[in-house]
Amino acid sequence: MSAHGIVLFGHGARDPRWAEPFERLAGKLRARHGNAGPVSLAFLELMTPDLPAAIAAQAAAGCTTISVVPVFFGQGGHVRRDLPVIVDACRAAHPGVTIHCATAAGEDEGVLDAVADYCVRQITGG
Amino acid sequence: MSAHGIVLFGHGARDPRWAEPFERLAGKLRARHGNAGPVSLAFLELMTPDLPAAIAAQAAAGCTTISVVPVFFGQGGHVRRDLPVIVDACRAAHPGVTIHCATAAGEDEGVLDAVADYCVRQITGG
Numbered sequence: 001m002s003a004h005g006i007v008l009f010g011h012g013a014r015d016p017r018w019a020e021p022f023e024r025l026a027g028k029l030r031a032r033h034g035n036a037g038p039v040s041l042a043f044l045e046l047m048t049p050d051l052p053a054a055i056a057a058q059a060a061a062g063c064t065t066i067s068v069v070p071v072f073f074g075q076g077g078h079v080r081r082d083l084p085v086i087v088d089a090c091r092a093a094h095p096g097v098t099i100h101c102a103t104a105a106g107e108d109e110g111v112l113d114a115v116a117d118y119c120v121r122q123i124t125g126g
Numbered sequence: 127m128s129a130h131g132i133v134l135f136g137h138g139a140r141d142p143r144w145a146e147p148f149e150r151l152a153g154k155l156r157a158r159h160g161n162a163g164p165v166s167l168a169f170l171e172l173m174t175p176d177l178p179a180a181i182a183a184q185a186a187a188g189c190t191t192i193s194v195v196p197v198f199f200g201q202g203g204h205v206r207r208d209l210p211v212i213v214d215a216c217r218a219a220h221p222g223v224t225i226h227c228a229t230a231a232g233e234d235e236g237v238l239d240a241v242a243d244y245c246v247r248q249i250t251g252g
Contacts, residue, residue, distance in 0.1 A: 013202030021233050026244040067248045076139030085128045102248045107147050114240035115231045117155040122193045122228045
């Protein structure tokens with residue numbers, strides 16, 4: 001069976017605690033998706049692995065399709081300019097793998113609704 | 127009636143399109159919270175207003191309580207180190223205003239669940 005991997009792509013930071021919610025997110029995704037393929041983290045800078053390494057690992061593990069999800073609020077230069085260049089290089093390196101790239105998670109209506117709910121709970125104490 | 131303001135605090139970026147989901151988020155919050163007080167955006171860098179300006183505007187508009195919500199995935203140096211220094215300076219500048227500071231929205235379980243759902247939709251096409 002061909003596996004469909006997910007790579008959660010984050011900015012990265014100097015503080016290792018920064019990655020903690022990304023680890024929790026990967027855990028939630030493995031619970032939802034785990035039978036269909038691997039779930040990995042990758043970072044633009046300051047943390048490892050980078051995206052080419054994460055994609056190479058999933059390709060080596062037998063993934064024929066990989067979905068990259070930028071876990072960013074907002075699509076600035078990192079998502080609009082840096083990420084497509086990296087993804088194109090990964091496609092060239094793994095011609096047998098179909099690599100999809102999603103828009104930034106923070107653009108999704110459901111995610112924004114959840115953030116709005118979180119903000120309201122800060123006010124109401126709920 | 128004393129107003130309770132919300133300030134959505136984001137990183138900022140050079141690309142003005144980056145702020146678009148923050149504007150949408152503010153719109154959602156105004157729909158949920160609008161009768162209780164103003165909802166503003168503020169940025170750490172590269173965009174305006176900065177947090178002191180946003181808080182000063184809400185204080186001038188009569189807010190006696192202001193909740194600052196960092197709209198970040200992950201709590202790195204910006205949220206753990208830079209933000210508390212800025213908030214302390216704002217408290218000193220506005221002693222009659224109670225300023226709360228939430229943890230990063232991206233640490234919230236509901237937000238992470240929404241991001242996980244978004245990722246799964248990338249796979250299933252749902």
